[in-house]
Amino acid sequence: MTKHVKVSIALASYNGHRYLKEQIQSILNQTYHNIELIISDDHSCDGTQDLISKFVNSDTRVSLIVNNDRRGFVNNFENAISHCSGEFIALADQDDIWELDKIDKLVRGIGAFSLIHSDASLINMSGNCIFNSYTLTAKKNILNLDVVDVILNNPVTGCTTMFHHSLLDKALPFPEKLAVHDKWLALLALLDQGIVYYDEPLVKYRQHDGNQIGAAIKSKSLIVKYKKLRLNKERIIHNEKYQYELIKTLINNQEKSLSISMLKELNLLKIYYENIINKKFPVIAFIIRCFLFTRFEKGKSFKVKIIALFSIFKRIFC
Numbered sequence: 001m002t003k004h005v006k007v008s009i010a011l012a013s014y015n016g017h018r019y020l021k022e023q024i025q026s027i028l029n030q031t032y033h034n035i036e037l038i039i040s041d042d043h044s045c046d047g048t049q050d051l052i053s054k055f056v057n058s059d060t061r062v063s064l065i066v067n068n069d070r071r072g073f074v075n076n077f078e079n080a081i082s083h084c085s086g087e088f089i090a091l092a093d094q095d096d097i098w099e100l101d102k103i104d105k106l107v108r109g110i111g112a113f114s115l116i117h118s119d120a121s122l123i124n125m126s127g128n129c130i131f132n133s134y135t136l137t138a139k140k141n142i143l144n145l146d147v148v149d150v151i152l153n154n155p156v157t158g159c160t161t162m163f164h165h166s167l168l169d170k171a172l173p174f175p176e177k178l179a180v181h182d183k184w185l186a187l188l189a190l191l192d193q194g195i196v197y198y199d200e201p202l203v204k205y206r207q208h209d210g211n212q213i214g215a216a217i218k219s220k221s222l223i224v225k226y227k228k229l230r231l232n233k234e235r236i237i238h239n240e241k242y243q244y245e246l247i248k249t250l251i252n253n254q255e256k257s258l259s260i261s262m263l264k265e266l267n268l269l270k271i272y273y274e275n276i277i278n279k280k281f282p283v284i285a286f287i288i289r290c291f292l293f294t295r296f297e298k299g300k301s302f303k304v305k306i307i308a309l310f311s312i313f314k315r316i317f318c
């Protein structure tokens with residue numbers, strides 16, 4: 001029944017001229033033909049809009065929406081998604097390369113689930129493969145997911161996802177303080193008809209110098225290492241604030257969809273992040289972290305979990 005339904009691809013662009021042509025071509029050359037490509041450009045100034053316009057003029061499946069001013073990547077994605085008309089919506093980054101049968105396989109695999117996501121291979125800036133499986137490399141936990149799993153260890157990578165258009169009834173508008181959109185969509189899908197995983201890399205996920213995954217590759221330069229340490233600290237602080245806002249929003253908006261036990265865990269996490277952010281009552285934060293010990297750093301070694309547990313005090317007092 002879903003074989004020939006329309007699939008919308010939402011792509012958010014910003015100064016992506018370097019890799020965008022290759023990505024758009026990989027989307028338009030899909031073996032699944034009933035698609036539309038909706039591109040929201042966040043006021044690019046590097047020739048990106050001109051590049052996209054050439055595709056718009058040559059292929060009726062491509063549409064371009066240009067923001068009058070910068071919105072940021074989350075709101076830019078929201079803009080693209082809100083203009084999609086297909087029964088399914090797939091998310092695309094501007095610098096990746098899709099396998100040509102990606103949409104066909106996701107349409108066949110989604111079934112009655114609200115969202116499907118796949119594995120991805122990792123490529124460098126030149127397009128050479130770094131790792132064949134992002135799932136294995138990142139030690140993602142993709143089985144028996146619940147809400148807390150997605151909040152703490154989100155295994156759903158946005159550029160690999162496709163979801164039912166009906167999910168937008170719950171997802172839009174995005175919460176004001178949303179830091180990343182894929183986790184929000186994954187949470188709502190999990191609480192709706194669930195998430196299914198397609199165990200095959202369907203995206204060549206490009207890594208950059210400043211990319212979070214690329215930053216994990218060891219560098220011999222002390223200057224680079226110092227910059228990465230500072231950047232990681234800023235990311236941790238930002239992530240903690242985001243987690244707190246996300247949990248608060250989820251409890252307020254989706255309380256009826258959450259079980260009593262899940263609400264209990266979410267409220268504990270809310271108290272935990274509140275104490276971490278405000279640097280108060282470290283003992284309470286430590287006790288909660290101990291209580292939810294198996295939830296944090298899922299898939300990581302016991303040693304890593306212990307180090308992360310005691311790092312709470314360093315985070316609060318430094």
